[in-house]
Amino acid sequence: MSFSVSRAAPWRAAAWLAASTLCAAAPAMAQTKVSDVQLTMITSLRPAGDDVTTPDGTIGWSGARYPTSPPLYAVRPGSSAGYLYGGFNGGGPTALATDMYTALGMYSMRAGISVYERVAYNAANDLHGRISGTPVKSADGSLYSVMTSINGEKYANKTYASDISYSPAVGQGVIIRSDYDGANPSLVAGTRGQLYSPNGALLIDAKNNLYGVDKGPKGQGRIFKLDIATGSVTTVHEFTAGPSGMKQVANDLTLGKDGVLYGVTAYNRGLPLAPSTPTAVTTPTGTLYRIQPDGTGFAVLHTFILAEGEINVHDNASSEGFVRFPSGIPYEPGVTAGGDVTNRTLGAGQEHSLSSLLDGGDGYLYGGTSVGDCYVHVTSTITGTIIKSITRDNPACGARKWAPSATLSYAVKGLPYYDGPKPYGALYRIAKAGGPLQILHTFSEADGATPRGPMALGADGAIYGTTMAGGGNVCTPSSAAANSEVSCGAVYRIKPAGIVVNGNGEVAQGGFELVHAFSGRDGRKPVGLRAGADGRLYGVTAMGGHYLNSAGQPVATDYGTVFQLAVDSDGTPRADASLVASAGEIKTGEVVSLTWITSRAKQCSAASTAKDWTGAVATQGSVELRLTAGTYRYTLTCEVDGGVAGAQVSATTVVYVSTPATAEDGNEVSFGNGGGGPLSLWLLAPLGVLVAWRRRVARSPKTLD
Numbered sequence: 001m002s003f004s005v006s007r008a009a010p011w012r013a014a015a016w017l018a019a020s021t022l023c024a025a026a027p028a029m030a031q032t033k034v035s036d037v038q039l040t041m042i043t044s045l046r047p048a049g050d051d052v053t054t055p056d057g058t059i060g061w062s063g064a065r066y067p068t069s070p071p072l073y074a075v076r077p078g079s080s081a082g083y084l085y086g087g088f089n090g091g092g093p094t095a096l097a098t099d100m101y102t103a104l105g106m107y108s109m110r111a112g113i114s115v116y117e118r119v120a121y122n123a124a125n126d127l128h129g130r131i132s133g134t135p136v137k138s139a140d141g142s143l144y145s146v147m148t149s150i151n152g153e154k155y156a157n158k159t160y161a162s163d164i165s166y167s168p169a170v171g172q173g174v175i176i177r178s179d180y181d182g183a184n185p186s187l188v189a190g191t192r193g194q195l196y197s198p199n200g201a202l203l204i205d206a207k208n209n210l211y212g213v214d215k216g217p218k219g220q221g222r223i224f225k226l227d228i229a230t231g232s233v234t235t236v237h238e239f240t241a242g243p244s245g246m247k248q249v250a251n252d253l254t255l256g257k258d259g260v261l262y263g264v265t266a267y268n269r270g271l272p273l274a275p276s277t278p279t280a281v282t283t284p285t286g287t288l289y290r291i292q293p294d295g296t297g298f299a300v301l302h303t304f305i306l307a308e309g310e311i312n313v314h315d316n317a318s319s320e321g322f323v324r325f326p327s328g329i330p331y332e333p334g335v336t337a338g339g340d341v342t343n344r345t346l347g348a349g350q351e352h353s354l355s356s357l358l359d360g361g362d363g364y365l366y367g368g369t370s371v372g373d374c375y376v377h378v379t380s381t382i383t384g385t386i387i388k389s390i391t392r393d394n395p396a397c398g399a400r401k402w403a404p405s406a407t408l409s410y411a412v413k414g415l416p417y418y419d420g421p422k423p424y425g426a427l428y429r430i431a432k433a434g435g436p437l438q439i440l441h442t443f444s445e446a447d448g449a450t451p452r453g454p455m456a457l458g459a460d461g462a463i464y465g466t467t468m469a470g471g472g473n474v475c476t477p478s479s480a481a482a483n484s485e486v487s488c489g490a491v492y493r494i495k496p497a498g499i500v501v502n503g504n505g506e507v508a509q510g511g512f513e514l515v516h517a518f519s520g521r522d523g524r525k526p527v528g529l530r531a532g533a534d535g536r537l538y539g540v541t542a543m544g545g546h547y548l549n550s551a552g553q554p555v556a557t558d559y560g561t562v563f564q565l566a567v568d569s570d571g572t573p574r575a576d577a578s579l580v581a582s583a584g585e586i587k588t589g590e591v592v593s594l595t596w597i598t599s600r601a602k603q604c605s606a607a608s609t610a611k612d613w614t615g616a617v618a619t620q621g622s623v624e625l626r627l628t629a630g631t632y633r634y635t636l637t638c639e640v641d642g643g644v645a646g647a648q649v650s651a652t653t654v655v656y657v658s659t660p661a662t663a664e665d666g667n668e669v670s671f672g673n674g675g676g677g678p679l680s681l682w683l684l685a686p687l688g689v690l691v692a693w694r695r696r697v698a699r700s701p702k703t704l705d
Contacts, residue, residue: 032491032516036460038566039491039515041522043109043116044545045088045559060582060595060622061547062118064088064107065559066349067540068132069200070454073111073532076180077141082111082534084562085143085182087131087200089150089347090121091164102164105131105147108182109562111532113599114578116562119182126162126169127176127185132316132351133200134454134530138228139208141180144188146198146212148173148317150347153197154330165319165347173198173214173317175226190231196222197317199354201253201263205293211236211261213250215315221250221265223291236295242267243284249313252356252454256432261291262365264355266311266372271342271391272419274377276326279306279419285372286311288357288365288430301365301434308437309369309422312452314352320344325390338386344375349543349558352397353452353527358463362496365432366440366463368451370425371396376417392417396424396449398468398525398542400486416445424449424470427494427512438501440494440510445470447514448490453528459535460568462493464515466526466539471517475524475544488518489526489541491565515565520544521554523561537565548620575600575640579651588629588658595622601638601649608634629658 032039045064071086090105102121105128109116121128127147135145149155150165152172162168169187173195178185198214205211209225216222221239226232242248242265249266256262266286270277288302304311322331322341331341346352352374357367374397380388393399394417416423424443430436443449449470456464471490491514498511518524523541532538545561546554575598582593594613597620598604606617610632612625619638632655640647654661 033514034493036568037493037515039522040113040564040566041545041561042111042113042564044523044547044557044561045107045116046545046547046557047559059624060580060593061115062103062107064090064103064116064118066347066351066542067107067560067562068130068351068527068542069134069353070456070528070530070539071562072135072137072143073530073534073538074137074143074180075533082532083181084109084111084538085135086540086562087133087135087145088118088560089130090118090128092121092126092128092162092167093123093164103128104185105129106135106145106178106182106185110576110578111534111536111538112564112574112576112578113597114576115580115595115597117580119178119185122185125185125187126167127174127187128162128167129170130317130346131200133202136202136204136210137180138204143178143180143182144202144204144210144228145176145178146173146200146202147176148197148200150319153318154321172196175202175210175212177228188226188228188231190233191226194233195224197315198224199251199316201251201354203253203255205255205259209293211253211255211293213253213263214317215250220248223250223253223261223263225293236261236293237291237298239265246284247313249311249315251312252354254357254359255293256290256359256365257361258359258432259293260297260432261293262289262357262359262432263291264288264311264357264367266313266355268313268372269306269310271325272371272373272376272394273417274326274390277377277419281305281307281421285309285369286355288367290432299434301432302430302437304369304437306420307422308428308439309426310372310420311355311369312352313372314344314346314374316352316354317346319346322387322389331387333386339388340390341387342375342391343389344391349525349560350374350393350399351525351527351542353468355452356454356528358455358457358465359432360429360463360496361457363432364429364496366427366429366455366494368425368427368455368465369422370450370452371418371420371423374399374450394418395486396445396469398450398486398489425451425467427451427465427492427510429494429499436505438499438505438507440499440507441492441512443467443470445487446472447512448492449487451492453526453539454530456529456531456537458493458531458537458565458567461497462495462567464491464493464529464537464565464567466491466528468525468527471514473517473519475518475520486524488520488524488544490514490518491516491526491529491539518544521546521556523563526563529565535568537567539563539565575638575643575647575649577601577604577636577638577649577651579634579636579653581634581653581655584654585656585661586627586658589626590657591624591626592655593622593624594634594653596620596636596651598636598638598649600641600643602641604636604638606634606636608632610634627655627657631656631659631661 071084090103201213223236448467495511500509524544529539
């Protein structure tokens with residue numbers, strides 16, 4: 001079951017690979033710092049699949065990299081099983097097939113130990129790019145996502161062909177719609193040319209209206225509304241410049257339990273450590289506001305100052321590239337003069353994520369402050385060059401620590417590379433009715449650094465979130481130079497019941513606990529959490545991870561992970577099995593691969609009506625098959641490890657070869673693949689309304705006019 005464009009893989013001599021061919025990430029259950037929470041890495045993204053093959057010959061896994069936001073949890077029609085849908089840095093056409101990926105930018109997987117898939121890139125509509133926010137689900141089951149091109153602003157209003165980092169169809173940003181399973185992605189036509197680098201924030205209300213955030217026509221931030229029935233975009237509110245002309249940057253948006261929109265904005269005070277950047281603790285750094293969905297009742301509940309921390313100033317949508325400092329004029333060789341330039345990129349795992357809010361349901365809004373800019377000013381000693389770059393990544397945002405260099409003189413020696421009083425960030429709450437800001441916790445790096453991304457309310461009533469760095473563990477990225485390790489990031493929680501405020505209104509106890517410190521093996525640089533309807537929380541790390549190679553040995557990767565957080569003592573992952581086919585419909589002579597992975601399972605066996613995949617198999621692996629015309633059903637059955645005698649889990653998928661895909665009731669269906677866990681038999685059941693999995697690229701995409 002793969003969303004990737006089908007390509008016939010080289011045929012192997014045998015009809016199926018040895019059962020010992022392991023290619024899936026082993027379930028990585030990590031010990032947390034608290035006894036009632038369990039974190040499990042449920043998949044690790046990797047450089048494999050249709051257009052990239054790993055050196056060890058791994059097959060069956062689509063190439064994907066750098067997930068950008070926590071996934072949406074949704075139940076598919078006709079099934080009780082939950083699925084996850086999330087975004088990553090997809091790319092367009094490229095000749096460098098061994099190094100790059102051609103993909104829409106969305107993945108899908110079962111909400112458990114599972115094989116992930118990616119949505120196919122369709123050259124006919126050229127939709128590819130960065131899906132930087134969590135998709136939302138409408139009343140009819142459709143999924144909506146914000147898509148941007150990393151070089152969208154660079155090539156705006158220019159004639160430029162589609163490539164790995166730019167799509168003319170996407171431009172500076174659009175909203176795409178897909179079926180409930182991610183199939184048939186199409187452009188919501190009314191958004192083309194109407195959005196200004198949307199930052200990925202997207203939510204939907206009970207009336208099926210979409211709300212999002214972009215830069216707006218004046219570049220200071222805007223809340224927009226999309227009527228999905230008509231495809232029309234309208235402005236709910238447009239922000240203006242901040243104090244002293246500082247640029248205002250709108251961040252994440254949340255819909256409170258009272259039906260009111262809440263959000264935060266940043267005031268960009270300048271590049272940290274630059275001589276011209278103000279450092280007075282009273283410097284305003286952003287706002288917390290509320291507004292009615294119809295645009296009325298706008299009010300600022302709080303104005304942040306540097307003493308309290310900052311709000312993210314990155315747009316989360318496009319690469320800034322080389323920009324003259326401090327004017328901000330784009331540098332173009334041969335067009336603008338040389339000199340000092342900054343270079344803020346967005347791509348290779350450099351997800352900066354947004355500052356977010358959460359309605360705790362107790363009358364308070366919860367959020368976090370951090371460093372505002374994930375880049376800092378350095379002084380280069382390089383001479384004789386046309387330009388001089390004066391920016392470096394801040395390790396507090398999960399970037400690797402700067403290795404010693406003879407060409408750079410740092411404004412400060414050692415960590416933290418920052419000029420504010422809260423270098424690692426803080427957590428706060430504020431009453432929805434207004435009132436003083438209460439600082440609940442100030443991070444120390446050992447317990448986390450730079451809280452960013454969505455927060456989630458756990459089944460235990462605690463508020464969970466992530467920090468992009470810190471936590472006490474050190475990661476060594478594969479590309480890191482000597483002495484340039486980075487702290488891996490953390491999961492934290494706030495227990496509202498544990499917050500104590502004294503008679504002076506000061507927080508005596510903030511209810512803070514460090515829940516989990518990432519190790520790199522289970523990911524690094526987490527970027528938020530979302531709650532699932534199954535009572536568990538789901539998140540991603542932008543980088544890190546591992547998988548097992550064909551010899552069963554762990555291979556470290558740096559492409560990101562998807563993880564599950566079980567709270568309230570429900571920590572043990574359920575026994576599960578996932579079996580997917582690279583295509584559900586193929587032609588005679590084409591090759592199809594089966595890929596499977598299990599959790600808490602043993603003694604697995606394979607069966608097929610084609611009798612080409614039978615007998616004992618490993619608990620995870622892949623096999624390639626070449627089939628004659630017909631309909632073939634494949635089943636994986638395993639014993640539950642540690643379960644009662646006879647307890648089993650199973651997964652089934654069906655492959656149609658040069659024959660119409662039909663259900664057992666004779667109705668013709670069109671679906672590219674099947675599979676996925678013990679409940680997957682619904683695909684062949686005579687349902688009243690059969691919901692097909694439509695993943696064939698050849699199908700005409702839907703477009704909303």
